[in-house]
Amino acid sequence: MLKPLVLTAGASFQETFLLHALDFKKTRSGGTYAELTLAHGSDQITGTLWVENQSELNLAEGQLVSIQGHVTREGDEFQIHIDMVEPILGSDLDPTDYLSSSNLDSETMFGALRHTISTIEDQDIRSLLTHFLDDPELSSRFRNAPASLTGHHNYSGGLMEHVLSVLHILDDMEKHYQRYYPGLVDRNYLLAGGFLHNIGRLFALHWSGPNTMQNDTQVIGHRIKSVVMLDKLAAQITGFPPAKLERLQHLVAAQKGATTNWGDASHTIEALLVHDVTRIDAYLGQFFGVCQKDVSSAWTQFELVFGGRLHNPLTTEHPGPSKFWTPQINLHDTVEIKAPHVESVFVSPVLPEDNPEPPPAKANSATRKRTRKSSRGAENELPAAIRDLFGPEH
Structure with a gap:
């Protein structure tokens, strides 16, 4: 297990990293520099190195590299200005340790x-x-x-x-x-x-x-x-x-x-x-x-x-869990395979009965108002098969 990086702005720096990405860029004045994305366990940092041409660096993404340089800081972001970078070959170091x-x-x-x-x-x-x-x-x-x-x-x-x-x-x-x-x-x-x-x-x-x-x-x-x-x-x-x-x-x-x-x-x-x-x-x-x-x-x-900056919901006020879900599965259980039961979302029409009941007695005006009100509520109620699709809150 790697120890976390300890970075101090202005300090000299020497460390081993996994080279995640290598890119060559131009300055406005036409100068060339290499931008290295470096991984060190759960830490990742960017390093820059001035180069005359791309052939100077005999590096490949995925290599372990030794970095010497000094640390700079812009706002809350640390970077490494690289003085020397060399690939590490034939070492006993385990590259997987440098991956998060x-x-x-x-x-x-x-x-x-x-x-x-x-x-x-x-x-x-x-x-x-x-x-x-x-x-x-x-x-x-x-x-x-x-x-x-x-x-x-x-x-x-x-x-x-x-x-x-x-x-x-x-x-x-x-x-x-x-x-x-x-x-x-x-x-x-x-x-x-x-x-x-x-x-x-x-x-x-x-x-x-x-x-x-x-x-x-x-x-x-x-x-x-x-x-x-x-x-x-x-x-x-x-x-x-x-x-x-x-x-x-x-x-x-x-x-x-x-x-x-x-x-x-x-x-x-x-x-x-x-x-x-x-x-x-x-x-x-x-x-x-x-x-x-x-x-x-x-x-x-x-x-x-x-294509731009992202709004970060994982702020210090709401950092999110350090671990995610744990499946509630007994891995030693025998799994019984059954075809899923499928219910149609469509509702069968209600057909009239062969012997309908006689019509109710004529109601007075007050009763008719109450009946109309309750009928409107029934008409607006979703069929049970539809309600079940969306849960009780609907």
């Missing part, structure tokens, strides 16, 4: 994932995903992998946190739409798509050598890697139906291509929902990470991915 980690307990998340997968009704799909979770190498990578190197959920366990969050949203969404549009969404493929959509990250982002995290998505994107991994998993399941594999392949290949030219268009409702939910969860995860950087201000620094 998920706020959620790894075992709890993994158990919740296994529980959710066990509720999938389709035996072939359930066997495929269970085989993934039972594989020692895949499950170990899955527990520790970030979802990205510099974007959303960019910390140890971030991929598993992202996938679990996506599965919970998709599961709730399927229940919701079964009530409105029964039979439209297939829960088996919906949850499978949420689980599989990012598995290529396990080998796209990996520790490729001493003290270096390799990002292999530049040439072959993680979507293609995900499809390749899916094919290998299916090949290990005896008699896995080709038609089901093709539909799962589409779920993975269509990500980031719902209705755009970024990739394959989504041709199934499950692919469309997985695409949109994963994108929303990625934005929320990145938004949360940005706001966590500094809870002392109601506004963040300029964030390029969002």
